[in-house]
Structures are given as C-alpha cells and as structure tokens.
Amino acid sequence: MIMQLILKPQQGLHGTIQVPGDKSISHRALIIGAMGLGTTTIHNFLFSQDCLTTLQALKNFGVDISQNNETVIIHGQGLQSWHAPAHALDMGNSGTTTRLLAGLLAGRPFTTTLIGDQSLSQRPMQRIQQPLQQMGAVIHLTHGHLPMTISGQPLHSLCYQMPLASAQVKSALILAALQASDTSTIMEKLPTRDHTERLLRQFGAHLTTSDDHYKINIQPAHQLQGQTIQIPADLSSAAFFLTAASIITHSQLQLTNVGLNPTRTGFLKVLQRMGGQIKITAQSQENGEPRGNLEISAAKLHPITITATEIPNIIDEIPLIALLAATADGRSKITGAGELRVKETDRIHTTVEELSKLGIAITELADGFIIDGRQPWSVINPHLDSHGDHRIGMMLAIAALKCSAPLHLKNAAVVNISYPNFFQDLNNLLSQEEISS
Numbered sequence: 262m263i264m265q266l267i268l269k270p271q272q273g274l275h276g277t278i279q280v281p282g283d284k285s286i287s288h289r290a291l292i293i294g295a296m297g298l299g300t301t302t303i304h305n306f307l308f309s310q311d312c313l314t315t316l317q318a319l320k321n322f323g324v325d326i327s328q329n330n331e332t333v334i335i336h337g338q339g340l341q342s343w344h345a346p347a348h349a350l351d352m353g354n355s356g357t358t359t360r361l362l363a364g365l366l367a368g369r370p371f372t373t374t375l376i377g378d379q380s381l382s383q384r385p386m387q388r389i390q391q392p393l394q395q396m397g398a399v400i401h402l403t404h405g406h407l408p409m410t411i412s413g414q415p416l417h418s419l420c421y422q423m424p425l426a427s428a429q430v431k432s433a434l435i436l437a438a439l440q441a442s443d444t445s446t447i448m449e450k451l452p453t454r455d456h457t458e459r460l461l462r463q464f465g466a467h468l469t470t471s472d473d474h475y476k477i478n479i480q481p482a483h484q485l486q487g488q489t490i491q492i493p494a495d496l497s498s499a500a501f502f503l504t505a506a507s508i509i510t511h512s513q514l515q516l517t518n519v520g521l522n523p524t525r526t527g528f529l530k531v532l533q534r535m536g537g538q539i540k541i542t543a544q545s546q547e548n549g550e551p552r553g554n555l556e557i558s559a560a561k562l563h564p565i566t567i568t569a570t571e572i573p574n575i576i577d578e579i580p581l582i583a584l585l586a587a588t589a590d591g592r593s594k595i596t597g598a599g600e601l602r603v604k605e606t607d608r609i610h611t612t613v614e615e616l617s618k619l620g621i622a623i624t625e626l627a628d629g630f631i632i633d634g635r636q637p638w639s640v641i642n643p644h645l646d647s648h649g650d651h652r653i654g655m656m657l658a659i660a661a662l663k664c665s666a667p668l669h670l671k672n673a674a675v676v677n678i679s680y681p682n683f684f685q686d687l688n689n690l691l692s693q694e695e696i697s698s
C-alpha cells in the first residue's frame with residue numbers, strides 16, 4: 262500500500278482524542294489472564310496485529326478466549342490446562358509475543374516451535390535463551406534467531422544480572438521464575454517498563470521490587486486469579502500526535518486516559534526539556550497503572566542531549582525525538598541507543614535514511630544520531646518508505662505534515678501492527694478542508 266501523505270495543515274491539529282489501548286499491557290493482560298484461574302475481562306484491549314498474534318497463540322494452547330467489541334474475556338483454567346499446540350506457532354512481527362511466551366513455555370511440559378516474519382526472524386533471541394538455559398530450559402535457536410523450539414522442563418530458580426536493558430527479557434524471566442522451584446532474583450542494567458510486575462501483583466503473584474527499581478525478587482506462584490483490567494491508552498501511540506501538535510503551528514490537542522507509568526513517561530520529560538507545551542491533568546490510577554489527560558499545543562523547540570541512562574524509558578519514541586530535534590533551534594545528540602538497531606528495522610538507519618530524504622541534517626552514529634534542526638528542510642526524495650516498520654511509517658506521516666511537496670509512503674498499511682486506525686485518527690484532527698485537498 263502506497264499512501265499519499267497530508268501536507269502542511271494550515272490550521273494545525275485540533276480536538277480531543279483517545280488513542281487505542283497500550284500494546285505492552287494488552288500482551289501482558291492476555292498472557293497473565295491465560296495463566297490464571299477464573300474470568301479475566303480486559304477492557305480497552307488493543308486489537309492490533311501484534312496483540313492478535315498473542316491472542317491467537319494462546320488459543321492454540323487451548324485457552325478459551327472470547328471477544329465482545331473492545332473487550333476480551335479469558336475463561337482461565339490455570340497454566341496446568343495448557344496443552345501442546347498442534348503446529349508451529351507464527352509470532353508474526355511481534356518481539357513481545359515471542360520473548361514473553363518463550364519464558365512461559367520454558368516451564369511447560371511440552372514442546373513448542375515459534376516462527377515469525379522476515380523482520381522478527383532477524384531479531385536476537387540468545388538474550389532469552391542464555392538465562393533461561395541457566396534455569397534448566399531446553400531452547401534451540403536457528404543461528405541465534407527464530408525458528409525457536411522450546412522443550413519445557415522443570416525449572417530451578419535464577420539469580421541473574423541482566424547484561425542489557427530489556428523489558429521483554431526481564432518479563433520472559435519473570436514468567437519462567439513463577440514456575441521455578443525457589444525464589445529468583447533479577448537485577449536490571451537500567452530499570453525498564455514494569456507492566457508485567459504490576460499486573461502479576463494484581464493477579465496475586467508475590468514479587469518485590471527494590472526501592473531503586475533495579476532488583477526484582479520473584480516467588481514461585483501459587484495459582485493466579487482472574488481479574489478485570491482497564492487498559493490505558495498507549496503513550497507510545499499518543500507520542501505521534503504529541504509530536505505533530507508540537508511541531509505544527511496553531512495546533513492544540515487533548516489526549517485522554519493516557520498511560521503514565523513512570524517507566525514509560527520519558528518522552529514527556531524529553532518534550533518538556535525541549536520546550537514542549539504539555540500539561541498533565543485528571544491523573545488517576547487503576548490496576549496499578551497511573552493514567553491522565555495530556556493537553557498539548559505548538560511550541561518553539563530547543564535542541565536536546567540524550568544519553569544511555571534515559572534510553573529504556575523512551576526506546577520506542579526515539580524516531581519521534583529525532584523528528585522533534587529536526588525542528589529545534591540547534592544541534593541535538595542522542596547516544597546509547599544501540600538497541601534501536603535490533604527492532605522491527607534498524608531504527609537508527611531507517612530514521613536517518615528516511616529523514617534525510619526531507620533534507621533534514623541528520624547523521625548516523627553507531628548508537629544514535631546527531632540532528633541539526635537549524636538546517637531548513639527541502640524535499641530531496643518524495644518517496645518515503647516505512648521499511649515494514651510501523652513506528653517508522655507513523656513517524657514519517659507526522660514528518661510529512663511539515664512539508665510542502667507531494668510525498669508518498671510505501672507500505673503504509675504496516676501501521677496495523679500497533680495502531681490500525683492511525684490514519685483515520687490523524688485525519689480527524691485536521692480540518693475538513695485539509696483532508697479533501
């Protein structure tokens with residue numbers, strides 16, 4: 262699908278929007294609900310391709326799941342009821358599904374093979390294989406990648422210092438540790454998103470996190486119990502419109518019920534440091550997850566320096582931060598972001614390649630980029646490409662709002678991975694006049 266992009270809205274973006282449910286929490290609510298006993302009701306579930314991959318995988322283990330509009334209902338019969346799937350399971354494009362399920366399957370008494378699409382089949386899997394093997398798991402990879410075969414085993418406890426900052430690896434190990442013979446300890450390199458821990462506590466698991474958030478103790482679980490979960494809107498999806506409103510003059514937006522878990526709000530802090538005009542209102546907490554409304558308007562932005570310690574909290578928003586920096590009145594530098602090279606695409610390379618087409622002064626570093634926002638943009642190549650990466654595709658659609666030459670986006674349908682209605686929602690925030698032109 263090649264899409265013609267919207268150019269230079271004269272009036273900016275206006276209105277109120279609730280973006281879809283959080284992707285990370287949707288995956289976890291499904292998996293943890295499927296481990297539990299009794300009914301789990303998930304409201305505001307994200308019906309995107311990645312989350313549906315998790316849902317379908319769970320059905321293949323025999324978990325009874327039904328849907329009703331935006332609600333998912335799991336009729337949980339406990340982890341003991343899971344059986345071997347009849348065939349290899351397709352993880353599609355979803356790293357979260359693959360790694361979290363691998364951790365869980367490491368302790369189940371059957372064998373499962375996981376396969377994935379071309380992008381997922383190039384992403385590193387030793388990062389879960391190695392610590393899970395320390396627990397007694399038997400996991401075969403194909404040159405470090407998918408296909409992966411997991412032969413479930415009785416697991417012993419783990420004491421593990423993580424060599425990299427990854428919520429997916431941490432969550433895989435927590436899901437394995439729940440099945441281990443004794444208490445496990447995981448030490449993080451830097452604190453990462455903690456939705457797994459928060460949800461598991463709600464389902465009755467015994468986990469403790471140290472005050473500095475670096476160390477987690479996990480007791481083997483007695484039976485988890487079904488719960489009702491209200492998923493907040495995804496801050497990583499909201500970030501596209503927060504960026505658009507910041508860089509397009511005259512914009513003023515309200516985003517409601519956005520997840521504000523402190524392990525995810527780094528993007529808001531970065532935007533504020535750059536001079537972004539953002540206000541948080543109506544803050545509340547449900548299912549242990551903070552949430553609130555965000556009011557944002559156009560702003561004059563300043564350059565920023567970001568280093569390794571801040572990266573885990575902004576990992577999925579970094580292509581958008583590059584775009585913000587491309588409108589700032591100076592030179593920005595982002596380093597310590599090497600993990601971006603092993604996402605759906607090499608997001609350092611694809612960000613640099615695509616933003617360069619707009620005449621943006623962006624230079625690739627081994628672990629980040631340098632961007633000079635003072636250089637005026639001028640379209641060099643109007644054929645933009647998502648490279649099959651949802652976040653790159655949506656970031657480019659926002660970048661196009663700053664351009665005056667006609668632009669096209671190749672493989673725009675990839676937004677289905679995390680935000681199927683992205684283009685409709687964007688259109689709704691623009692004036693009628695602009696959509697028809």
Ligand SMILES: O=C(O)C1=C[C@@H](OP(=O)(O)O)[C@@H](O)[C@H](O)C1
Nearest residue numbers: 285357426427428429430576577
């Ligand atoms: O745990 C999660 O839900 C996620 C963790 C991050 O990946 P890593 O754990 O690989 O950093 C993030 O990039 C991904 O979009 C979602």
Ligand SMILES: C=C(OP(=O)(O)O)C(=O)O
Nearest residue numbers: 354355356357577604652
């Ligand atoms: C990296 C992402 O997801 P996953 O790792 O689950 O494919 C993402 O959504 O940006």
